[in-house]
Amino acid sequence: MKSQSSTLLAEVRTFRQNHPDVRYVDLIALDIPGHFYGKRYPVDMLEKVAAGSPLKLPQNAVLLGAQGGLFKIGDYCFHDGDPDANRRLVPGTLKPVSWEAQPLGQMLITSDGTEAPIEFEPREVLAQVLxxxxxxxxxxxxxxxxxxxxxxxxxxxxxxxxxxxxxxxxxxxxxxxxxxxxxxxxxxxxxxxxxxxxxxxxxxxxxxxxxxxxxxxxxxxxxxxxxxxxxxxxxxxxxxxxxxxxxxxxxxxxxxxxxxxxxxxxxxxxxxxxxxxxxxxxxxxxxxxxxxxxxxxxxxxxxxxxxxxxxxxxxxxxxxxxxxxxxxxxxxxxxxxxxxxxxxxxxxxxxxxxxxxxxxxxxxxxxxxxxxxxxxxxxxxxxxxxxxxxxxxxxxxxxxxxxxxxxxxxxxxxxxxxxxxxxxxxxxxxxxxxxxxxxxxxxxxxxx
The missing domain is CATH 3.30.590.10 (Glutamine synthetase/guanido kinase, catalytic domain)
Structure with missing residues:
Protein backbone atom coordinates (compact mmCIF):
# COMPACT_ATOMS: atom_id res chain seq x y z
CA MET A 1 0.00 0.00 0.00
CA LYS A 2 2.86 2.38 0.84
CA SER A 3 4.44 1.66 -2.53
CA GLN A 4 1.17 2.37 -4.34
CA SER A 5 0.65 5.60 -2.36
CA SER A 6 4.11 6.84 -3.27
CA THR A 7 3.50 5.98 -6.94
CA LEU A 8 0.16 7.80 -6.95
CA LEU A 9 1.59 10.79 -5.14
CA ALA A 10 4.38 11.03 -7.71
CA GLU A 11 1.80 10.80 -10.50
CA VAL A 12 -0.27 13.65 -9.03
CA ARG A 13 2.75 15.86 -8.42
CA THR A 14 4.09 15.28 -11.92
CA PHE A 15 0.67 16.14 -13.33
CA ARG A 16 0.58 19.39 -11.34
CA GLN A 17 4.04 20.34 -12.59
CA ASN A 18 3.10 19.65 -16.21
CA HIS A 19 -0.34 21.30 -15.95
CA PRO A 20 -0.06 24.16 -13.46
CA ASP A 21 -3.25 25.80 -14.78
CA VAL A 22 -5.43 22.82 -13.77
CA ARG A 23 -7.24 23.51 -10.50
CA TYR A 24 -9.76 20.67 -10.49
CA VAL A 25 -9.76 16.97 -11.39
CA ASP A 26 -12.86 14.90 -12.12
CA LEU A 27 -12.69 11.57 -10.25
CA ILE A 28 -14.92 9.26 -12.28
CA ALA A 29 -16.20 5.68 -12.38
CA LEU A 30 -18.66 3.80 -14.57
CA ASP A 31 -22.06 2.86 -13.14
CA ILE A 32 -24.20 -0.12 -14.16
CA PRO A 33 -25.80 1.53 -17.25
CA GLY A 34 -22.34 2.65 -18.43
CA HIS A 35 -22.43 6.33 -17.41
CA PHE A 36 -19.67 8.09 -15.52
CA TYR A 37 -20.40 9.39 -12.04
CA GLY A 38 -18.00 10.97 -9.56
CA LYS A 39 -16.79 14.18 -7.94
CA ARG A 40 -14.76 17.21 -9.01
CA TYR A 41 -11.81 17.50 -6.62
CA PRO A 42 -9.45 20.42 -6.08
CA VAL A 43 -6.08 19.19 -7.25
CA ASP A 44 -4.42 19.92 -3.90
CA MET A 45 -6.99 17.67 -2.19
CA LEU A 46 -6.16 14.99 -4.75
CA GLU A 47 -2.62 14.93 -3.40
CA LYS A 48 -4.01 14.07 0.02
CA VAL A 49 -6.04 11.21 -1.44
CA ALA A 50 -2.99 9.94 -3.31
CA ALA A 51 -1.06 10.04 -0.03
CA GLY A 52 -3.64 7.82 1.67
CA SER A 53 -6.58 9.96 2.80
CA PRO A 54 -9.96 8.19 2.42
CA LEU A 55 -11.91 8.62 -0.80
CA LYS A 56 -15.59 7.85 -0.26
CA LEU A 57 -18.64 8.11 -2.50
CA PRO A 58 -22.16 6.75 -2.01
CA GLN A 59 -22.26 3.02 -2.68
CA ASN A 60 -25.60 3.35 -4.43
CA ALA A 61 -24.21 5.67 -7.10
CA VAL A 62 -23.32 2.46 -8.94
CA LEU A 63 -27.03 1.54 -9.08
CA LEU A 64 -28.26 4.62 -10.94
CA GLY A 65 -30.70 4.00 -13.77
CA ALA A 66 -30.19 5.19 -17.32
CA GLN A 67 -31.75 8.55 -16.42
CA GLY A 68 -29.90 8.86 -13.15
CA GLY A 69 -32.71 7.82 -10.83
CA LEU A 70 -32.51 5.24 -8.06
CA PHE A 71 -34.60 2.09 -8.00
CA LYS A 72 -35.46 -0.04 -5.00
CA ILE A 73 -33.29 -3.11 -5.43
CA GLY A 74 -33.52 -5.42 -2.44
CA ASP A 75 -32.43 -3.41 0.58
CA TYR A 76 -30.31 -1.03 -1.49
CA CYS A 77 -31.15 2.63 -2.06
CA PHE A 78 -34.12 3.07 0.29
CA HIS A 79 -33.53 0.76 3.25
CA ASP A 80 -29.76 0.82 3.72
CA GLY A 81 -29.19 4.42 4.80
CA ASP A 82 -27.38 5.23 1.53
CA PRO A 83 -23.92 4.38 2.91
CA ASP A 84 -20.60 5.58 1.57
CA ALA A 85 -18.12 3.09 0.17
CA ASN A 86 -14.39 3.46 -0.25
CA ARG A 87 -12.90 4.07 -3.66
CA ARG A 88 -9.27 4.19 -4.77
CA LEU A 89 -7.45 6.06 -7.51
CA VAL A 90 -6.54 3.99 -10.57
CA PRO A 91 -2.81 4.53 -11.21
CA GLY A 92 -1.84 5.83 -14.64
CA THR A 93 -5.23 7.41 -15.43
CA LEU A 94 -4.66 11.01 -14.31
CA LYS A 95 -4.79 12.93 -17.61
CA PRO A 96 -5.68 16.42 -18.84
CA VAL A 97 -9.14 17.13 -20.25
CA SER A 98 -8.85 19.18 -23.44
CA TRP A 99 -12.48 19.43 -24.51
CA GLU A 100 -13.78 21.56 -21.64
CA ALA A 101 -13.77 25.38 -21.69
CA GLN A 102 -11.54 25.55 -18.61
CA PRO A 103 -8.38 23.52 -17.88
CA LEU A 104 -9.38 20.32 -16.13
CA GLY A 105 -8.05 16.86 -15.31
CA GLN A 106 -9.72 13.49 -14.90
CA MET A 107 -8.81 10.24 -13.17
CA LEU A 108 -10.52 6.89 -12.83
CA ILE A 109 -11.59 5.65 -9.41
CA THR A 110 -12.83 2.19 -8.41
CA SER A 111 -13.81 0.09 -5.43
CA ASP A 112 -11.87 -2.94 -6.64
CA GLY A 113 -8.72 -3.40 -4.62
CA THR A 114 -10.20 -1.72 -1.55
CA GLU A 115 -10.85 -3.53 1.73
CA ALA A 116 -14.58 -3.87 0.94
CA PRO A 117 -15.17 -3.79 -2.83
CA ILE A 118 -18.71 -3.16 -4.07
CA GLU A 119 -19.80 -6.54 -5.41
CA PHE A 120 -21.94 -5.05 -8.18
CA GLU A 121 -19.50 -2.37 -9.37
CA PRO A 122 -18.75 -3.17 -13.04
CA ARG A 123 -14.97 -2.78 -12.74
CA GLU A 124 -14.93 -4.98 -9.64
CA VAL A 125 -16.96 -7.68 -11.43
CA LEU A 126 -14.39 -7.79 -14.24
CA ALA A 127 -11.49 -7.68 -11.77
CA GLN A 128 -12.82 -10.77 -10.00
CA VAL A 129 -13.21 -12.69 -13.27
CA LEU A 130 -9.66 -11.79 -14.37
Whole structure:
Protein backbone atom coordinates (compact mmCIF):
# COMPACT_ATOMS: atom_id res chain seq x y z
CA MET A 1 0.00 0.00 0.00
CA LYS A 2 2.86 2.38 0.84
CA SER A 3 4.44 1.66 -2.53
CA GLN A 4 1.17 2.37 -4.34
CA SER A 5 0.65 5.60 -2.36
CA SER A 6 4.11 6.84 -3.27
CA THR A 7 3.50 5.98 -6.94
CA LEU A 8 0.16 7.80 -6.95
CA LEU A 9 1.59 10.79 -5.14
CA ALA A 10 4.38 11.03 -7.71
CA GLU A 11 1.80 10.80 -10.50
CA VAL A 12 -0.27 13.65 -9.03
CA ARG A 13 2.75 15.86 -8.42
CA THR A 14 4.09 15.28 -11.92
CA PHE A 15 0.67 16.14 -13.33
CA ARG A 16 0.58 19.39 -11.34
CA GLN A 17 4.04 20.34 -12.59
CA ASN A 18 3.10 19.65 -16.21
CA HIS A 19 -0.34 21.30 -15.95
CA PRO A 20 -0.06 24.16 -13.46
CA ASP A 21 -3.25 25.80 -14.78
CA VAL A 22 -5.43 22.82 -13.77
CA ARG A 23 -7.24 23.51 -10.50
CA TYR A 24 -9.76 20.67 -10.49
CA VAL A 25 -9.76 16.97 -11.39
CA ASP A 26 -12.86 14.90 -12.12
CA LEU A 27 -12.69 11.57 -10.25
CA ILE A 28 -14.92 9.26 -12.28
CA ALA A 29 -16.20 5.68 -12.38
CA LEU A 30 -18.66 3.80 -14.57
CA ASP A 31 -22.06 2.86 -13.14
CA ILE A 32 -24.20 -0.12 -14.16
CA PRO A 33 -25.80 1.53 -17.25
CA GLY A 34 -22.34 2.65 -18.43
CA HIS A 35 -22.43 6.33 -17.41
CA PHE A 36 -19.67 8.09 -15.52
CA TYR A 37 -20.40 9.39 -12.04
CA GLY A 38 -18.00 10.97 -9.56
CA LYS A 39 -16.79 14.18 -7.94
CA ARG A 40 -14.76 17.21 -9.01
CA TYR A 41 -11.81 17.50 -6.62
CA PRO A 42 -9.45 20.42 -6.08
CA VAL A 43 -6.08 19.19 -7.25
CA ASP A 44 -4.42 19.92 -3.90
CA MET A 45 -6.99 17.67 -2.19
CA LEU A 46 -6.16 14.99 -4.75
CA GLU A 47 -2.62 14.93 -3.40
CA LYS A 48 -4.01 14.07 0.02
CA VAL A 49 -6.04 11.21 -1.44
CA ALA A 50 -2.99 9.94 -3.31
CA ALA A 51 -1.06 10.04 -0.03
CA GLY A 52 -3.64 7.82 1.67
CA SER A 53 -6.58 9.96 2.80
CA PRO A 54 -9.96 8.19 2.42
CA LEU A 55 -11.91 8.62 -0.80
CA LYS A 56 -15.59 7.85 -0.26
CA LEU A 57 -18.64 8.11 -2.50
CA PRO A 58 -22.16 6.75 -2.01
CA GLN A 59 -22.26 3.02 -2.68
CA ASN A 60 -25.60 3.35 -4.43
CA ALA A 61 -24.21 5.67 -7.10
CA VAL A 62 -23.32 2.46 -8.94
CA LEU A 63 -27.03 1.54 -9.08
CA LEU A 64 -28.26 4.62 -10.94
CA GLY A 65 -30.70 4.00 -13.77
CA ALA A 66 -30.19 5.19 -17.32
CA GLN A 67 -31.75 8.55 -16.42
CA GLY A 68 -29.90 8.86 -13.15
CA GLY A 69 -32.71 7.82 -10.83
CA LEU A 70 -32.51 5.24 -8.06
CA PHE A 71 -34.60 2.09 -8.00
CA LYS A 72 -35.46 -0.04 -5.00
CA ILE A 73 -33.29 -3.11 -5.43
CA GLY A 74 -33.52 -5.42 -2.44
CA ASP A 75 -32.43 -3.41 0.58
CA TYR A 76 -30.31 -1.03 -1.49
CA CYS A 77 -31.15 2.63 -2.06
CA PHE A 78 -34.12 3.07 0.29
CA HIS A 79 -33.53 0.76 3.25
CA ASP A 80 -29.76 0.82 3.72
CA GLY A 81 -29.19 4.42 4.80
CA ASP A 82 -27.38 5.23 1.53
CA PRO A 83 -23.92 4.38 2.91
CA ASP A 84 -20.60 5.58 1.57
CA ALA A 85 -18.12 3.09 0.17
CA ASN A 86 -14.39 3.46 -0.25
CA ARG A 87 -12.90 4.07 -3.66
CA ARG A 88 -9.27 4.19 -4.77
CA LEU A 89 -7.45 6.06 -7.51
CA VAL A 90 -6.54 3.99 -10.57
CA PRO A 91 -2.81 4.53 -11.21
CA GLY A 92 -1.84 5.83 -14.64
CA THR A 93 -5.23 7.41 -15.43
CA LEU A 94 -4.66 11.01 -14.31
CA LYS A 95 -4.79 12.93 -17.61
CA PRO A 96 -5.68 16.42 -18.84
CA VAL A 97 -9.14 17.13 -20.25
CA SER A 98 -8.85 19.18 -23.44
CA TRP A 99 -12.48 19.43 -24.51
CA GLU A 100 -13.78 21.56 -21.64
CA ALA A 101 -13.77 25.38 -21.69
CA GLN A 102 -11.54 25.55 -18.61
CA PRO A 103 -8.38 23.52 -17.88
CA LEU A 104 -9.38 20.32 -16.13
CA GLY A 105 -8.05 16.86 -15.31
CA GLN A 106 -9.72 13.49 -14.90
CA MET A 107 -8.81 10.24 -13.17
CA LEU A 108 -10.52 6.89 -12.83
CA ILE A 109 -11.59 5.65 -9.41
CA THR A 110 -12.83 2.19 -8.41
CA SER A 111 -13.81 0.09 -5.43
CA ASP A 112 -11.87 -2.94 -6.64
CA GLY A 113 -8.72 -3.40 -4.62
CA THR A 114 -10.20 -1.72 -1.55
CA GLU A 115 -10.85 -3.53 1.73
CA ALA A 116 -14.58 -3.87 0.94
CA PRO A 117 -15.17 -3.79 -2.83
CA ILE A 118 -18.71 -3.16 -4.07
CA GLU A 119 -19.80 -6.54 -5.41
CA PHE A 120 -21.94 -5.05 -8.18
CA GLU A 121 -19.50 -2.37 -9.37
CA PRO A 122 -18.75 -3.17 -13.04
CA ARG A 123 -14.97 -2.78 -12.74
CA GLU A 124 -14.93 -4.98 -9.64
CA VAL A 125 -16.96 -7.68 -11.43
CA LEU A 126 -14.39 -7.79 -14.24
CA ALA A 127 -11.49 -7.68 -11.77
CA GLN A 128 -12.82 -10.77 -10.00
CA VAL A 129 -13.21 -12.69 -13.27
CA LEU A 130 -9.66 -11.79 -14.37
CA UNK A 131 -8.22 -12.73 -10.98
CA UNK A 132 -9.92 -16.13 -11.10
CA UNK A 133 -8.63 -16.80 -14.62
CA UNK A 134 -5.12 -15.83 -13.56
CA UNK A 135 -5.26 -18.35 -10.72
CA UNK A 136 -6.14 -20.98 -13.32
CA UNK A 137 -3.16 -19.97 -15.45
CA UNK A 138 -5.28 -18.24 -18.11
CA UNK A 139 -4.12 -14.81 -19.27
CA UNK A 140 -6.45 -12.97 -21.70
CA UNK A 141 -5.25 -10.46 -24.29
CA UNK A 142 -8.03 -8.09 -25.27
CA UNK A 143 -8.81 -5.44 -27.86
CA UNK A 144 -12.03 -3.44 -28.25
CA UNK A 145 -13.54 -1.91 -31.38
CA UNK A 146 -16.25 0.73 -31.08
CA UNK A 147 -18.67 2.09 -33.68
CA UNK A 148 -20.36 5.46 -33.27
CA UNK A 149 -22.32 8.06 -35.20
CA UNK A 150 -21.70 11.75 -35.68
CA UNK A 151 -24.80 13.95 -35.75
CA UNK A 152 -25.39 17.65 -36.08
CA UNK A 153 -25.02 19.29 -32.68
CA UNK A 154 -28.64 20.49 -32.72
CA UNK A 155 -31.55 18.11 -32.57
CA UNK A 156 -34.71 18.67 -34.60
CA UNK A 157 -37.81 18.15 -32.46
CA UNK A 158 -35.71 15.84 -30.33
CA UNK A 159 -34.54 13.78 -33.32
CA UNK A 160 -30.95 13.50 -34.56
CA UNK A 161 -29.92 15.28 -37.75
CA UNK A 162 -27.26 14.08 -40.16
CA UNK A 163 -23.81 15.51 -39.58
CA UNK A 164 -22.93 18.36 -41.94
CA UNK A 165 -20.12 17.71 -44.41
CA UNK A 166 -17.57 20.41 -43.48
CA UNK A 167 -16.50 20.86 -47.12
CA UNK A 168 -19.92 21.25 -48.75
CA UNK A 169 -22.05 22.05 -45.69
CA UNK A 170 -24.48 19.42 -46.98
CA UNK A 171 -25.85 16.67 -44.78
CA UNK A 172 -23.70 13.55 -44.82
CA UNK A 173 -26.78 11.44 -45.48
CA UNK A 174 -25.35 8.82 -47.84
CA UNK A 175 -24.35 5.46 -46.37
CA UNK A 176 -20.91 4.48 -47.63
CA UNK A 177 -17.54 3.08 -46.72
CA UNK A 178 -15.61 5.66 -48.73
CA UNK A 179 -12.19 6.71 -47.52
CA UNK A 180 -13.05 10.28 -48.52
CA UNK A 181 -15.39 10.55 -45.55
CA UNK A 182 -12.34 10.23 -43.28
CA UNK A 183 -10.79 13.16 -45.12
CA UNK A 184 -13.94 15.31 -45.01
CA UNK A 185 -14.32 14.82 -41.26
CA UNK A 186 -10.58 14.79 -40.57
CA UNK A 187 -10.52 17.79 -38.18
CA UNK A 188 -12.92 16.24 -35.67
CA UNK A 189 -11.65 12.67 -36.15
CA UNK A 190 -8.01 13.73 -35.76
CA UNK A 191 -8.88 15.61 -32.59
CA UNK A 192 -10.70 12.56 -31.24
CA UNK A 193 -7.67 10.37 -31.88
CA UNK A 194 -5.15 12.82 -30.42
CA UNK A 195 -7.35 13.41 -27.38
CA UNK A 196 -7.69 9.67 -26.82
CA UNK A 197 -3.93 9.24 -27.12
CA UNK A 198 -3.49 11.98 -24.51
CA UNK A 199 -5.61 9.79 -22.24
CA UNK A 200 -3.13 6.95 -22.78
CA UNK A 201 -5.35 5.07 -25.24
CA UNK A 202 -3.70 3.25 -28.15
CA UNK A 203 -5.81 4.04 -31.23
CA UNK A 204 -5.00 1.92 -34.27
CA UNK A 205 -7.42 1.73 -37.23
CA UNK A 206 -10.14 4.26 -38.15
CA UNK A 207 -12.89 3.20 -40.54
CA UNK A 208 -15.74 5.08 -42.20
CA UNK A 209 -18.59 2.67 -41.60
CA UNK A 210 -21.68 1.91 -43.66
CA UNK A 211 -24.13 4.26 -41.93
CA UNK A 212 -24.24 8.01 -42.71
CA UNK A 213 -21.84 9.74 -40.35
CA UNK A 214 -20.83 6.39 -38.82
CA UNK A 215 -17.25 5.52 -37.90
CA UNK A 216 -15.34 2.76 -36.15
CA UNK A 217 -12.26 3.07 -33.96
CA UNK A 218 -10.01 0.12 -33.09
CA UNK A 219 -7.81 -0.03 -30.01
CA UNK A 220 -4.53 -1.87 -29.53
CA UNK A 221 -4.37 -5.30 -27.89
CA UNK A 222 -3.66 -5.32 -24.17
CA UNK A 223 -2.59 -8.00 -21.69
CA UNK A 224 -4.44 -6.03 -18.99
CA UNK A 225 -8.17 -6.65 -19.43
CA UNK A 226 -9.10 -3.95 -16.93
CA UNK A 227 -7.10 -1.36 -18.78
CA UNK A 228 -8.61 -2.47 -22.10
CA UNK A 229 -12.11 -1.83 -20.70
CA UNK A 230 -10.87 1.47 -19.19
CA UNK A 231 -9.82 2.54 -22.67
CA UNK A 232 -13.25 1.80 -24.13
CA UNK A 233 -15.02 3.70 -21.36
CA UNK A 234 -12.70 6.71 -21.49
CA UNK A 235 -12.85 6.88 -25.29
CA UNK A 236 -16.63 7.26 -25.18
CA UNK A 237 -16.32 10.16 -22.73
CA UNK A 238 -13.61 12.04 -24.62
CA UNK A 239 -15.22 11.45 -28.02
CA UNK A 240 -18.50 13.01 -26.95
CA UNK A 241 -16.65 16.01 -25.58
CA UNK A 242 -14.48 16.52 -28.66
CA UNK A 243 -17.49 16.22 -30.97
CA UNK A 244 -19.34 19.00 -29.14
CA UNK A 245 -16.28 21.21 -29.39
CA UNK A 246 -16.38 20.80 -33.18
CA UNK A 247 -20.11 21.42 -33.52
CA UNK A 248 -21.19 17.79 -33.67
CA UNK A 249 -22.90 15.32 -31.39
CA UNK A 250 -21.20 11.91 -31.08
CA UNK A 251 -23.33 9.00 -29.93
CA UNK A 252 -22.71 5.34 -29.20
CA UNK A 253 -26.47 4.69 -29.23
CA UNK A 254 -27.04 1.19 -30.57
CA UNK A 255 -29.64 1.95 -33.26
CA UNK A 256 -30.17 5.66 -33.96
CA UNK A 257 -31.68 5.02 -37.44
CA UNK A 258 -33.98 2.11 -38.19
CA UNK A 259 -32.99 2.13 -41.86
CA UNK A 260 -29.22 2.17 -41.25
CA UNK A 261 -26.81 -0.17 -39.44
CA UNK A 262 -26.52 -0.01 -35.68
CA UNK A 263 -23.33 0.56 -33.71
CA UNK A 264 -21.59 -2.37 -32.08
CA UNK A 265 -18.85 -3.11 -29.57
CA UNK A 266 -16.60 -5.83 -30.97
CA UNK A 267 -14.22 -7.52 -28.54
CA UNK A 268 -11.20 -9.58 -29.60
CA UNK A 269 -9.97 -12.06 -26.99
CA UNK A 270 -7.00 -14.44 -27.03
CA UNK A 271 -6.07 -16.70 -24.10
CA UNK A 272 -2.46 -17.50 -23.18
CA UNK A 273 -0.68 -19.54 -20.53
CA UNK A 274 2.10 -18.19 -18.31
CA UNK A 275 4.71 -19.14 -20.92
CA UNK A 276 2.94 -17.12 -23.62
CA UNK A 277 1.46 -20.08 -25.51
CA UNK A 278 -1.93 -19.49 -27.13
CA UNK A 279 -4.29 -21.85 -25.30
CA UNK A 280 -6.89 -21.70 -28.06
CA UNK A 281 -4.43 -22.98 -30.68
CA UNK A 282 -3.35 -26.14 -28.81
CA UNK A 283 -4.34 -29.66 -29.92
CA UNK A 284 -5.38 -28.70 -33.45
CA UNK A 285 -7.45 -25.79 -32.06
CA UNK A 286 -9.75 -28.04 -30.06
CA UNK A 287 -9.78 -25.58 -27.11
CA UNK A 288 -10.96 -22.89 -29.52
CA UNK A 289 -14.00 -25.00 -30.36
CA UNK A 290 -14.69 -25.64 -26.67
CA UNK A 291 -14.39 -21.93 -25.89
CA UNK A 292 -16.80 -21.07 -28.70
CA UNK A 293 -19.28 -23.64 -27.39
CA UNK A 294 -19.15 -22.07 -23.93
CA UNK A 295 -19.69 -18.57 -25.30
CA UNK A 296 -22.68 -19.68 -27.34
CA UNK A 297 -24.20 -21.63 -24.46
CA UNK A 298 -24.16 -18.61 -22.14
CA UNK A 299 -24.89 -15.96 -24.78
CA UNK A 300 -28.71 -16.19 -24.53
CA UNK A 301 -28.39 -15.60 -20.78
CA UNK A 302 -26.12 -12.55 -21.16
CA UNK A 303 -28.41 -10.48 -23.36
CA UNK A 304 -29.15 -7.81 -20.71
CA UNK A 305 -25.39 -7.14 -20.71
CA UNK A 306 -24.86 -7.23 -24.49
CA UNK A 307 -28.10 -5.30 -25.23
CA UNK A 308 -28.53 -3.14 -22.13
CA UNK A 309 -31.57 -1.09 -23.15
CA UNK A 310 -34.69 -1.05 -25.28
CA UNK A 311 -32.96 0.61 -28.22
CA UNK A 312 -30.10 -1.90 -28.24
CA UNK A 313 -32.51 -4.74 -29.02
CA UNK A 314 -33.56 -2.84 -32.16
CA UNK A 315 -30.04 -3.35 -33.52
CA UNK A 316 -30.42 -7.13 -33.69
CA UNK A 317 -31.50 -8.46 -37.06
CA UNK A 318 -32.66 -6.97 -40.31
CA UNK A 319 -29.45 -5.04 -41.00
CA UNK A 320 -25.87 -5.70 -41.97
CA UNK A 321 -23.72 -7.97 -39.75
CA UNK A 322 -26.06 -8.16 -36.76
CA UNK A 323 -27.07 -11.68 -35.77
CA UNK A 324 -30.43 -12.71 -34.36
CA UNK A 325 -29.25 -16.13 -33.11
CA UNK A 326 -26.26 -17.37 -31.15
CA UNK A 327 -23.93 -18.56 -33.90
CA UNK A 328 -20.29 -18.64 -34.91
CA UNK A 329 -18.16 -18.82 -38.03
CA UNK A 330 -14.72 -18.46 -39.54
CA UNK A 331 -14.25 -15.04 -41.17
CA UNK A 332 -18.02 -14.49 -41.02
CA UNK A 333 -19.32 -11.10 -39.87
CA UNK A 334 -22.88 -12.39 -39.65
CA UNK A 335 -21.82 -14.51 -36.67
CA UNK A 336 -22.03 -13.46 -33.02
CA UNK A 337 -18.66 -15.13 -32.48
CA UNK A 338 -16.32 -14.68 -35.42
CA UNK A 339 -12.94 -16.39 -35.78
CA UNK A 340 -10.71 -14.00 -37.77
CA UNK A 341 -8.08 -15.57 -39.97
CA UNK A 342 -4.74 -15.52 -38.14
CA UNK A 343 -1.64 -17.51 -37.35
CA UNK A 344 -1.67 -19.83 -34.30
CA UNK A 345 0.09 -17.25 -32.13
CA UNK A 346 -2.72 -14.70 -32.65
CA UNK A 347 -5.69 -17.07 -32.84
CA UNK A 348 -8.64 -15.38 -31.14
CA UNK A 349 -12.37 -14.94 -31.02
CA UNK A 350 -14.13 -11.75 -32.04
CA UNK A 351 -17.33 -11.32 -30.04
CA UNK A 352 -19.57 -9.06 -32.15
CA UNK A 353 -22.97 -9.06 -30.44
CA UNK A 354 -22.70 -6.27 -27.86
CA UNK A 355 -24.02 -2.82 -28.69
CA UNK A 356 -21.66 0.15 -28.61
CA UNK A 357 -23.44 1.61 -25.57
CA UNK A 358 -23.00 -1.54 -23.48
CA UNK A 359 -20.83 -1.43 -20.36
CA UNK A 360 -17.34 -2.55 -21.52
CA UNK A 361 -16.36 -4.00 -18.12
CA UNK A 362 -19.44 -6.20 -18.03
CA UNK A 363 -19.27 -7.18 -21.70
CA UNK A 364 -15.71 -8.41 -21.29
CA UNK A 365 -16.54 -10.16 -18.00
CA UNK A 366 -19.46 -12.02 -19.62
CA UNK A 367 -17.34 -13.07 -22.62
CA UNK A 368 -14.56 -14.36 -20.38
CA UNK A 369 -16.98 -16.36 -18.24
CA UNK A 370 -18.29 -17.94 -21.45
CA UNK A 371 -14.77 -18.83 -22.58
CA UNK A 372 -13.90 -20.18 -19.14
CA UNK A 373 -17.06 -22.29 -19.05
CA UNK A 374 -16.36 -23.67 -22.50
CA UNK A 375 -12.80 -24.70 -21.73
CA UNK A 376 -13.92 -26.52 -18.59
CA UNK A 377 -17.01 -28.19 -20.09
CA UNK A 378 -15.05 -29.25 -23.20
CA UNK A 379 -18.13 -29.55 -25.42
CA UNK A 380 -18.28 -29.35 -29.19
CA UNK A 381 -20.03 -26.27 -30.60
CA UNK A 382 -22.90 -26.29 -33.04
CA UNK A 383 -21.99 -26.16 -36.73
CA UNK A 384 -20.38 -22.90 -37.89
CA UNK A 385 -22.23 -20.71 -40.37
CA UNK A 386 -19.62 -21.68 -42.96
CA UNK A 387 -21.12 -25.21 -42.93
CA UNK A 388 -24.76 -24.38 -42.20
CA UNK A 389 -26.23 -20.90 -42.73
CA UNK A 390 -29.18 -21.85 -40.49
CA UNK A 391 -27.01 -22.88 -37.57
CA UNK A 392 -27.65 -21.06 -34.31
CA UNK A 393 -29.56 -20.98 -31.05
CA UNK A 394 -32.31 -18.51 -30.21
CA UNK A 395 -31.71 -15.74 -27.70
CA UNK A 396 -34.13 -13.26 -26.10
CA UNK A 397 -35.02 -10.23 -28.19
CA UNK A 398 -36.75 -8.17 -25.49
CA UNK A 399 -35.55 -6.99 -22.11
CA UNK A 400 -37.93 -8.64 -19.64
CA UNK A 401 -37.48 -12.04 -21.28
CA UNK A 402 -33.72 -11.48 -21.29
CA UNK A 403 -33.67 -10.62 -17.58
CA UNK A 404 -35.57 -13.82 -16.76
CA UNK A 405 -33.08 -15.83 -18.80
CA UNK A 406 -30.11 -14.24 -17.01
CA UNK A 407 -31.13 -14.07 -13.37
CA UNK A 408 -31.18 -17.75 -12.47
CA UNK A 409 -28.48 -19.10 -14.79
CA UNK A 410 -26.14 -20.98 -12.39
CA UNK A 411 -22.90 -20.60 -14.37
CA UNK A 412 -23.39 -16.84 -14.67
CA UNK A 413 -24.30 -16.50 -11.00
CA UNK A 414 -21.10 -18.31 -10.08
CA UNK A 415 -18.91 -16.66 -12.69
CA UNK A 416 -20.08 -13.04 -12.30
CA UNK A 417 -21.27 -13.21 -8.68
CA UNK A 418 -24.81 -13.92 -7.51
CA UNK A 419 -25.17 -10.52 -5.85
CA UNK A 420 -24.16 -8.74 -9.04
CA UNK A 421 -26.54 -10.80 -11.19
CA UNK A 422 -29.49 -10.08 -8.90
CA UNK A 423 -28.73 -6.35 -8.68
CA UNK A 424 -28.05 -6.00 -12.40
CA UNK A 425 -31.20 -7.85 -13.49
CA UNK A 426 -33.40 -5.78 -11.19
CA UNK A 427 -31.75 -2.57 -12.39
CA UNK A 428 -32.47 -3.52 -16.03
CA UNK A 429 -36.02 -4.60 -15.25
CA UNK A 430 -36.80 -1.36 -13.43
CA UNK A 431 -35.14 0.75 -16.14
CA UNK A 432 -37.19 -0.98 -18.82
CA UNK A 433 -40.45 -0.52 -16.91
CA UNK A 434 -39.63 3.17 -16.32
CA UNK A 435 -38.99 3.60 -20.05
CA UNK A 436 -42.45 2.22 -20.81
CA UNK A 437 -44.17 4.81 -18.60
CA UNK A 438 -44.80 7.23 -21.43
CA UNK A 439 -47.37 7.22 -24.22
CA UNK A 440 -45.75 8.04 -27.55
CA UNK A 441 -47.42 9.96 -30.38
CA UNK A 442 -47.67 6.81 -32.49
CA UNK A 443 -50.01 5.22 -29.94
CA UNK A 444 -52.40 8.14 -30.28
CA UNK A 445 -52.20 7.95 -34.08
CA UNK A 446 -53.01 4.25 -34.02
CA UNK A 447 -55.48 3.90 -31.18
CA UNK A 448 -57.09 7.23 -30.17
Missing amino acids: ERLQRKGIHPVVAFELEFYLFDKKLSDGLPQFARDPLSDDADDQPNLHIERLSRFAPVLDDMVETAKAQGIDITVITAELGPGQFEINFGHLEDGLRAADWAALFCRSTRGVALKHGYRASFMAKPYLQHPGSGMHVHVSLYDAAGNNLLAAHQQQPLRHAVAGCLELLPHCMPIFSPNHNAFRRLGGTVNAATRACWGFEDRDACVRIPESDPRNLRIEHRLASADANPYLVLAAILVGLEHGLEAAKEPIAPLNDDRNSGADFPLEMLEAVRAMQHQPTLREGLGAEFVDVYCENKRQDHLAFQQEIHAREYRWYL
